[in-house]
Amino acid sequence: MDAILPAYEEIYxxxxxxxxxxxxxxxxxxxxxxxxxxxxxxILARDGNDVIGFAFGFLLPADTTWWQSLREPVAAxxxxxxxxxxxxxxxxxxxKPWRRRGxxxxxxxxxxxxxxxxxxxxxxxxxPEATPAQNAYASWGYRRxxxxxxxxxxxLYDAMVLDLAPAG
Numbered sequence: 001m002d003a004i005l006p007a008y009e010e011i012y013x014x015x016x017x018x019x020x021x022x023x024x025x026x027x028x029x030x031x032x033x034x035x036x037x038x039x040x041x042x043i044l045a046r047d048g049n050d051v052i053g054f055a056f057g058f059l060l061p062a063d064t065t066w067w068q069s070l071r072e073p074v075a076a077x078x079x080x081x082x083x084x085x086x087x088x089x090x091x092x093x094x095x096k097p098w099r100r101r102g103x104x105x106x107x108x109x110x111x112x113x114x115x116x117x118x119x120x121x122x123x124x125x126x127x128p129e130a131t132p133a134q135n136a137y138a139s140w141g142y143r144r145x146x147x148x149x150x151x152x153x154x155x156l157y158d159a160m161v162l163d164l165a166p167a168g
Contacts, residue, residue, distance in 0.1 A: 001031060003044060004054045011093045016127035016155075034058060034090060038083065043110045045094065045103050053094035055107040059117065060086045066121065070146040070159055078145075087115050089122040092133075104136060112164070119164055123148050123157035134158075 008027060012019040019027075034040065039059030045052050060066050060081045066088060067079035089111065094103045112120055122142070124133055142160040149156055 001028060003051050004042075007051045007054060007093065007095050008091075010095055014096070014129075016125045016129045031056075037061070039087065041087075041111055043107050045098070045107055047098065052098040053103050053107055055089065055092040055104075055111045057087055057089040057091075057111060057120075057122075059084055060088050060121075069148045069150040071149055071156075072146050074146065084116065085118050087112065087117040087120050089120060092122070099132070104133075105140070108136075108140060112162075115164060117164060120162040121145075122160050123150070124160060126156065126158050 005024075005028070009019075009024055011017075012023070012027075017023075034056075035042075037058035038061070040056065041058070042054065042056040044054050060083075062081050062083045064081050066081070066086075067074055089108075092104060092108060092111070094107070120142075122137070124130060124137060126134075137160055140162065142162045144158050145161050146159045147156050148159040
């Protein structure tokens with residue numbers, strides 16, 4: 001947490017997130033719980049001693065509510081989780097001075113490298129300020145599967161899925 005918190009605070013104060021101290025505190029609490037999940041991975045990008053970007057995620061458990069946050073229901077088979085079917089990316093972020101250099105693509109590639117999961121999921125903001133991220137996810141092969149509203153006070157997110165090639 002100490003390594004990524006300064007970068008998180010710098011990145012997520014920007015639009016469309018506009019996070020303040022309350023949201024940062026909520027992130028810290030969520031991260032502490034998520035870091036204990038099965039299959040958790042964290043990748044850091046550094047410039048010297050400074051963390052300039054990071055990505056982390058974990059395997060969705062069989063009892064996840066991830067797909068229940070979609071505003072339109074999906075097929076039961078699509079939403080079925082086994083504990084190793086879907087890897088979810090919770091954060092993928094790069095500090096502003098280091099953007100447009102391929103760092104996010106490298107973080108993403110390293111984060112999912114070697115996964116045996118069938119697919120990767122993430123959510124992204126639909127606002128115009130997030131267009132570079134939207135374009136990146138599309139170029140990496142993600143497809144939109146619906147609109148997610150993960151908790152009552154949350155903004156709307158586009159729920160995305162990347163199908164991975166079968167192992168072997």
